Amino acid sequence: MDVVLATLNANQPAALETLKSLLRIPSVSAISAHKPDVRHAAEFVLNHLASSGLTTELVETAGHPIVYAEWLKAANAPTVLIYGHYDVQPPDPLDKWVTPAFEPTVRDGCIWARGATDDKGQMLTHVLSVAAWLKSTGKLPINVKFVIEGEEEVGSENLDKFLNERKEQLRSDAAVVSDTSQYAPGIPAITYGLRGILACEVRVHGPRQDLHSGLFGGAVTNPANALARLIGSLHDSQGRVQIPGFYDDVQALTESERSGFAALPFNSDGFYASVGVKAGWGEADFTAIERSWARPTCDVNGMTSGYQGEGPKTIIPSWASAKITCRLVPNQDAHKLAISLKEFLTANCPPGCCVEFIEQHGCPGFVADTSSPFMAAAKAAIKSAFGTEPALIRSGGSIPVVATLKQILDIDTLLLGWGQTTDNLHSPNEHFSIADFHKGTLASACLWQEIANRACL
Numbered sequence: 001m002d003v004v005l006a007t008l009n010a011n012q013p014a015a016l017e018t019l020k021s022l023l024r025i026p027s028v029s030a031i032s033a034h035k036p037d038v039r040h041a042a043e044f045v046l047n048h049l050a051s052s053g054l055t056t057e058l059v060e061t062a063g064h065p066i067v068y069a070e071w072l073k074a075a076n077a078p079t080v081l082i083y084g085h086y087d088v089q090p091p092d093p094l095d096k097w098v099t100p101a102f103e104p105t106v107r108d109g110c111i112w113a114r115g116a117t118d119d120k121g122q123m124l125t126h127v128l129s130v131a132a133w134l135k136s137t138g139k140l141p142i143n144v145k146f147v148i149e150g151e152e153e154v155g156s157e158n159l160d161k162f163l164n165e166r167k168e169q170l171r172s173d174a175a176v177v178s179d180t181s182q183y184a185p186g187i188p189a190i191t192y193g194l195r196g197i198l199a200c201e202v203r204v205h206g207p208r209q210d211l212h213s214g215l216f217g218g219a220v221t222n223p224a225n226a227l228a229r230l231i232g233s234l235h236d237s238q239g240r241v242q243i244p245g246f247y248d249d250v251q252a253l254t255e256s257e258r259s260g261f262a263a264l265p266f267n268s269d270g271f272y273a274s275v276g277v278k279a280g281w282g283e284a285d286f287t288a289i290e291r292s293w294a295r296p297t298c299d300v301n302g303m304t305s306g307y308q309g310e311g312p313k314t315i316i317p318s319w320a321s322a323k324i325t326c327r328l329v330p331n332q333d334a335h336k337l338a339i340s341l342k343e344f345l346t347a348n349c350p351p352g353c354c355v356e357f358i359e360q361h362g363c364p365g366f367v368a369d370t371s372s373p374f375m376a377a378a379k380a381a382i383k384s385a386f387g388t389e390p391a392l393i394r395s396g397g398s399i400p401v402v403a404t405l406k407q408i409l410d411i412d413t414l415l416l417g418w419g420q421t422t423d424n425l426h427s428p429n430e431h432f433s434i435a436d437f438h439k440g441t442l443a444s445a446c447l448w449q450e451i452a453n454r455a456c457l
Contacts, residue, residue: 001449007136008129008445012438015128016111018048019437022086022120023104023113029064029087029154038064038150041086041120045127045148052131054146061158064150071130072143078451079143081172081411083401084123084179085152088115089426096428109434116432117419122178122440123148125418129444141452145172152179155361156401163408174374175405176447178440180417183264183393188386188443190378191415193294193394194402196328196365198337202345203321203356204230210306211316220316221352224305227320230345230355234298239283241298241326243341251330251367253294261289264391293394297327327396334362363403367394368412377450378414385443416443 008015027041028034042058042065049069050056059066064087072079091101091114099105104113111121126146133140147170149159163170183189206223207216234242241247268288272280282291291297305320307313326341328334342357349355368375370392382390395415402413418440424430 001446003136004132004445005442007132008438008441011128011132015124015438015441016106016434018128019111019116019121019124020104020113022124023111023115024102026091026102027087027115027150028090029151030090035064038087042067042148042150045086045123048127048131049146052127053134054130054144059162061151061162063154063158066150066159066162067146067148069146069148070144071134071140072145074140074143074452077142078173078455079145079171080448080451081145081147081170081175081405081409082126083175083177083405083413084126084146084148085119085150086123086148087150087153088118088120089153091428093428098429101428101430106434110431111434111437112429112431114430116430117181117423118425118430119152119179121432121437122418125178125437125440126176126444128441129448132441132445133448141449144448145170152401156404159401160404160408163404167409170409172409172411174451175402175409175411175413176416177399177401177413178416178418178444179399180395180415181419181421181423182417182436183391185420186388187265188382188388188390188439189393189417190375190382190390191395191417192370192375192392193330193367194365194399194415195294195296195394195396196330196332196334196363196403197398197400198326198328198334198341198362199324199360200338200341201321201323201358201360202227202230203319203358204349204353205319205356206353207316207318210318213314213316216316221350222316223320223353224317226350226353227303227305227322229350230348231300231303231322233348239281241296243298243326243337243344245340246296246298246337249331249333250296251365253290257294258290260392261287261293264289264393292396294329296329296332298324299326300324327398328362328365330365330367332365334364335359338362361400363398363400366399366402366406366413368414372412373454374412374414374451377454378416378447380450381443381446382416384446385439416440416447418443 025041027038054069056069101114180191204223301323306317
């Protein structure tokens with residue numbers, strides 16, 4: 001292990017240059033003009049894994065290619081599947097960047113570029129750690145398989161097919177994903193829980209065309225008003241969601257979880273001030289951190305109806321729509337709740353209007369076993385690299401691949417984030433602490449040995 005860590009420390013300048021080279025590739029999967037760049041990024045990752053001594057394959061899909069690599073020479077040792085993505089979000093708005101999005105720049109101890117944290121920098125820590133093991137010792141203490149895709153930022157449309165077609169080849173004991181964050185600067189974290197999601201669109205239809213509000217106002221139901229009433233009925237005054245059966249299957253927080261959250265350095269006033277509000281709102285009897293990490297929610301993401309141009313236009317719009325997402329916790333079923341939401345809205349729709357309900361995507365919530373040997377290995381590895389015990393946290397967001405890996409391959413995932421929530425993911429001036437990039441690589445290298453030490457089979 002010492003020789004591996006020495007290799008990584010000696011190669012830190014080269015590792016940073018490798019990251020810069022990858023960040024220069026504008027692998028924006030959402031924009032068709034960047035398709036050659038996305039392939040270039042895939043080939044970059046593939047070539048780096050191949051040159052490190054892994055068996056590699058560039059897997060063609062109906063969209064962007066998937067990089068697959070493996071090293072399977074550790075007899076009677078665990079096998080870990082490492083997932084990541086090499087595609088990035090569009091850099092817009094370009095005028096908000098201090099330096100160009102695809103010209104990686106070092107300043108203030110960070111590297112600034114699109115993809116620095118999400119996910120090129122974090123994904124690369126595992127590629128580099130495996131390379132260091134093979135370079136310095138000629139072997140790994142465990143078996144590894146890499147699945148690095150190029151469509152995460154556009155919904156991973158072809159990933160499920162790949163995983164289903166290669167179930168046997170991909171069989172592993174656990175997965176590792178680094179696409180989350182630390183709790184705060186100086187406080188590394190393991191994310192042991194995620195919320196799932198239910199996404200839908202609700203359209204309320206009224207008259208067959210927009211009507212003159214003077215001639216028809218007060219006599220014909222206004223779809224915009226009707227939609228507003230329906231949305232208002234989704235919560236009571238205490239912040240509880242009113243969809244029938246919404247809380248029936250909710251996995252409650254344990255007392256140890258609540259005490260663990262309470263022990264974290266969290267200032268609710270500062271939290272609200274950081275987003276420009278004076279107070280919060282939500283379920284009574286739960287703290288802000290509990291509500292945002294581990295309680296289910298129902299939120300309107302956008303509303304559209306009627307005239308949106310300059311000046312007045314006195315109409316009753318013919319329709320109104322809202323996009324709604326529910327963040328779900330473990331044991332809640334997205335499709336079951338979608339049916340309940342549709343029935344609730346339909347039953348409460350005012351006369352003169354009708355509801356059209358469009359169910360979109362969904363995925364379940366996730367909570368890992370914090371007492372597993374894989375979790376113990378991750379805690380030890382992070383403490384070795386970062387010099388402090390990691391916090392155990394949950395995230396209010398959703399990472400669909402975690403549910404996908406469980407459903408298709410029946411493996412649990414270690415979510416090990418090296419970045420910060422303030423790294424401007426998906427925004428201008430995305431960046432990644434160079435120190436944390438190197439610490440994350442060290443933690444990754446330690447993780448393989450810690451897993452082997454515990455024989456996590």
